[in-house]
Amino acid sequence: MKLTNYKKILLNLLFKEKxxxxxxxxxxxxxxxxxxxILNNLKxxxxxxxxxxxxxxxxxxxxxxxxxxxxxxxxxxRVGRESLGLTVFNGYFEELEKISIKLTKSDxxxxxxxxxxKKIINKISSKxxxxxxxxxxxGKIIKNKVYSNILNLKDFEPKxxxxxxxxxxxxxxxxxxxxxxxxxxVKHGGKKILVINYGTxxxxxxxxxxxxxxxxxxxxxxxxxxxxxxSERCYCGLVGCLETVASDYANLKKYKYxxxxxxxxxxxxxNYENDLNEMRNLYKSYRKKAEELYKDTFDxxxxxxxxxxxxxxxxxxxxxxxxxxxxxxxxxxxxISSISLNPISITFSGLRNNIEYGASIDALREHxxxxxx
Numbered sequence: 001m002k003l004t005n006y007k008k009i010l011l012n013l014l015f016k017e018k019x020x021x022x023x024x025x026x027x028x029x030x031x032x033x034x035x036x037x038i039l040n041n042l043k044x045x046x047x048x049x050x051x052x053x054x055x056x057x058x059x060x061x062x063x064x065x066x067x068x069x070x071x072x073x074x075x076x077x078r079v080g081r082e083s084l085g086l087t088v089f090n091g092y093f094e095e096l097e098k099i100s101i102k103l104t105k106s107d108x109x110x111x112x113x114x115x116x117x118k119k120i121i122n123k124i125s126s127k128x129x130x131x132x133x134x135x136x137x138x139g140k141i142i143k144n145k146v147y148s149n150i151l152n153l154k155d156f157e158p159k160x161x162x163x164x165x166x167x168x169x170x171x172x173x174x175x176x177x178x179x180x181x182x183x184x185x186v187k188h189g190g191k192k193i194l195v196i197n198y199g200t201x202x203x204x205x206x207x208x209x210x211x212x213x214x215x216x217x218x219x220x221x222x223x224x225x226x227x228x229x230x231s232e233r234c235y236c237g238l239v240g241c242l243e244t245v246a247s248d249y250a251n252l253k254k255y256k257y258x259x260x261x262x263x264x265x266x267x268x269x270x271n272y273e274n275d276l277n278e279m280r281n282l283y284k285s286y287r288k289k290a291e292e293l294y295k296d297t298f299d300x301x302x303x304x305x306x307x308x309x310x311x312x313x314x315x316x317x318x319x320x321x322x323x324x325x326x327x328x329x330x331x332x333x334x335x336i337s338s339i340s341l342n343p344i345s346i347t348f349s350g351l352r353n354n355i356e357y358g359a360s361i362d363a364l365r366e367h368x369x370x371x372x373x
Contacts, residue, residue: 003213005030005038006373009065010047011212014364015186017092018051018064039065046071067091074364075124075169076356077117077135078176081108081150081200081269082322086120087356088130099123104270109152114161121165132170132367133162134359136179138201140220144173149235150201150266170367172359175220179358180320180349181207185216186361194314195349196223196305199322200248200269200276206312215365221308228300235263246300248276248323251293255279276322283327291331302335309344320349 005028012019012027025035042048046068053062072091078084081103088097099120101107107116117135121127135158139148146156159171174182181195185207193207202224208217224243225236234241244250244262253260256275265272283290309317319329329348337343 003369004373005034006042007368007371008213009038009042010067010368010371011365013048013065013067014361014368015212018066020062020064022062024065043068070129072131072364073129074132074134074360075121075130075166076179076358076360076363077120077133078179078355078359079113079117079135079151080138080176081266082273084116084120085356086124087360088124089357089360093357093360097124102270105268110154110156113151113153113156114158117158117161118165121162127166130166130169132172132360132363133166134172134174134179134356134361134363135162136174136176136355136359138176138203140222141173141175146173170363170370172363172366174218174359174362175203175205176355177203177205178207178218178220179355179362180318181205181218182216182358182361183354184316184318184349184358185209186358188316190316192313192315193318194308194312194316195318195320196301197321198247198301198319198324198328200265202243202247202301204308206308206314223304223308226304228304232262235266242300242304246297248280251297252276252279254296255282255293280323280325283325287327290327294328294331298332298335301332302339305332306336306340309340317344317346318349319346320354324348 008028009024021035025032039050043050049066049068051064053064069091074089075086077086083100083102085100087095090096101116101120106112137146137148138150139146139153144157144159146153146158158173162171177195177197180197181193184193184195191209195205197203204221204223206219206221210216224247225238225241227240228242228245230240230245232244233239234244249262249265252272252275326348329346333346
């Protein structure tokens, strides 16, 4: 797929809220008249909108370009063990619709999950004008197939399901932590970003950008299945995985269920939802008790994250997930700094739309590259 100036302009607009004409002239290294010709064609076909900036001082008014608001509707879908979420965005990435469905044991697996995916997509008001769908899973993605122990998926092909409902849309499949890293890059910038997603499971992604026009390197790291010691067999089949000693599962086991095992927990996670919420908010009323409960988790995570920082040298470290709060980040940051020569800063990322947004961006990028001009 040839990367024409038409596509370069659209990619710039996808990754930025707006772009000035002068920026595009400098970036693309083309003449003002050539840019005018391209922009007029894009505008005529409702790919972009051109605006004049209001100026209070005398001089030639500045013009800037944005994606056409109503011609870039996309869907971002997040599939985790706790829930399946969907957000519909317009060309300005404003939320048009947001839907969430809680998942139970009977909703997961190759046979059952397609029904839930179809159900949530059929809930949106209109599918006709959707141009791209990005769907992010908790699990491995290999050649557009999903493999996930926690979702009981093997050789799962979600593209085929979505194609039956939205046949003309561009569809991409990524890991959920990749989606968080994509959202961070688009909204906040950075060339080398390490994202850790923490909750009942633990995942990570190292995102290295090579600019807007080239696909970024995204290395998904199965941090939760690094060997950490202990004698418990993980649901993945290995013994001593980090998730068995330092996840919210491990904390819940200490908090209330000393005889709980990780396979039972993952299979019936919805039964522990109230206990998880209670435990995750314990710090608000019982800070000392929370610090004691989470001590081992902070110790383990500090070691593993410190090692990843040395290996990958990220510019930014992002912590996200259902099990994360500002209190959690502050305590983990403090622990890492105590065992590291250099002080580190961790950015807390809330869960609002970051996975759906990142998945949607990924699909729209692919859609732009497939356009025939």
